[in-house]
Amino acid sequence: MTQSFIQEEAGRVDVDTRRRSARTKVKLLVHGVKDDRGLFGELPLFKEEHYAYDNGNWGVEAGRLVPSEVLLPGGIVCKIHIRPSSPLSLRQSKSGLAVEQNGEVLCEAAVLPRPRFWDHTTKAGTPTKRLAHFYGATCINFNIYSGCQFYVVGKPCQFCSVQPTQELHGGVVIRKTAADLADTCALAVQNDRVEWFLATGGSYLNGDVEFEAHIQVLQAVREHLPWGGRLRGNLSLMPPKTLSRLDELHRMGVDHPSFNLEAWPRNAFERICPGKAEYVGFDHIMAAYDRVVELYGPGRAWCNFVAGLVPLEDQMDGFTALAERGVIPGANVYHPDVNSPFGDSISSPSEDYIVRLYRHAAELYHRFGYKPFFDSAVLRNSLANEAYEDLL
Numbered sequence: 001m002t003q004s005f006i007q008e009e010a011g012r013v014d015v016d017t018r019r020r021s022a023r024t025k026v027k028l029l030v031h032g033v034k035d036d037r038g039l040f041g042e043l044p045l046f047k048e049e050h051y052a053y054d055n056g057n058w059g060v061e062a063g064r065l066v067p068s069e070v071l072l073p074g075g076i077v078c079k080i081h082i083r084p085s086s087p088l089s090l091r092q093s094k095s096g097l098a099v100e101q102n103g104e105v106l107c108e109a110a111v112l113p114r115p116r117f118w119d120h121t122t123k124a125g126t127p128t129k130r131l132a133h134f135y136g137a138t139c140i141n142f143n144i145y146s147g148c149q150f151y152v153v154g155k156p157c158q159f160c161s162v163q164p165t166q167e168l169h170g171g172v173v174i175r176k177t178a179a180d181l182a183d184t185c186a187l188a189v190q191n192d193r194v195e196w197f198l199a200t201g202g203s204y205l206n207g208d209v210e211f212e213a214h215i216q217v218l219q220a221v222r223e224h225l226p227w228g229g230r231l232r233g234n235l236s237l238m239p240p241k242t243l244s245r246l247d248e249l250h251r252m253g254v255d256h257p258s259f260n261l262e263a264w265p266r267n268a269f270e271r272i273c274p275g276k277a278e279y280v281g282f283d284h285i286m287a288a289y290d291r292v293v294e295l296y297g298p299g300r301a302w303c304n305f306v307a308g309l310v311p312l313e314d315q316m317d318g319f320t321a322l323a324e325r326g327v328i329p330g331a332n333v334y335h336p337d338v339n340s341p342f343g344d345s346i347s348s349p350s351e352d353y354i355v356r357l358y359r360h361a362a363e364l365y366h367r368f369g370y371k372p373f374f375d376s377a378v379l380r381n382s383l384a385n386e387a388y389e390d391l392l
């Protein structure tokens with residue numbers, strides 16, 4: 001049987017090496033790395049940040065290429081966030097790159113290769129880089145709408161930078177067509193290694209309109225992906241007003257739908273995500289999860305949070321509440337985004353917060369028989385897989 005990317009990479013090293021990679025990832029997600037104009041300018045071709053929806057690269061001007069992620073030994077991929085004040089830096093080493101903290105090498109690293117499908121255009125002539133990218137090593141990822149109507153009414157999620165990122169970098173087509181996305185998926189499968197799928201919003205004020213846009217795209221792309229009509233991965237959206245429509249996701253073969261709450265408890269959700277709270281509503285999202293658990297059974301729907309915006313105990317309670325409801329909880333580590341409403345007013349959580357939170361998640365996964373999202377070569381902003389594998 002063919003091995004997956006993560007199996008190949010994990011098989012190359014011993015468990016202590018993977019532990020060192022996981023601990024380095026904790027630090028990278030907490031602190032980011034220093035900018036290094038010279039190094040990034042000299043590296044051979046790499047997968048550059050493509051600015052589809054967020055921008056955690058402080059001081060990086062439009063048009064300058066910086067690595068999107070690094071691959072640490074053992075198949076552990078970590079997002080790069082450029083922060084001038086970080087104690088961490090990347091430097092060239094004999095075998096590639098190394099991550100160092102105050103001059104001490106933490107572990108080796110490598111940039112990910114530039115996706116080959118980016119050298120192509122769709123039948124309509126759109127460059128595919130303006131449509132999709134790889135999330136981590138092997139997950140084809142696009143935003144159907146790289147904007148969000150919650151911005152239009154002045155109620156974006158406070159950590160989010162989807163609109164200002166497009167204003168600053170203009171990296172992608174904001175409203176993508178189903179035909180362009182179908183061509184892009186076909187090109188990615190032909191040219192690169194696709195093991196997972198991730199499609200996301202932005203949101204519309206009317207959830208039924210958002211839902212319909214997703215369904216049209218799913219119909220167009222699923223036959224071009226390598227799983228016989230199944231969508232191996234995640235569709236992240238706000239639930240439709242008409243909850244009975246959720247059955248269509250199941251029929252479309254979506255493995256793991258998610259309606260991300262981002263913050264817990266309800267009052268934090270309402271404060272941090274005012275658009276989602278007003279136009280969708282906490283209770284509606286929970287009702288949508290109940291419907292999906294009925295359809296799929298427990299342990300299939302995902303709910304993502306932004307780790308570090310609320311006290312640790314609250315975030316742990318949120319994980320527990322979702323897990324007990326039949327939903328797998330996960331989180332991306334909070335990183336300040338350029339020109340988001342929060343800006344740099346809030347720091348990323350401490351290393352201790354992250355390690356304790358993801359250990360709690362792992363305990364829930366094992367207790368309920370759940371699996372964390374994707375794998376450690378894909379889930380670049382989270383330590384859920386590393387905790388599940390007891391690497392933290």
Ligand code: SF4
Nearest residue numbers: 148156157160202203
């Ligand atoms: S729903 Fe929130 S996180 Fe998603 S694009 Fe809109 S503002 Fe950003």
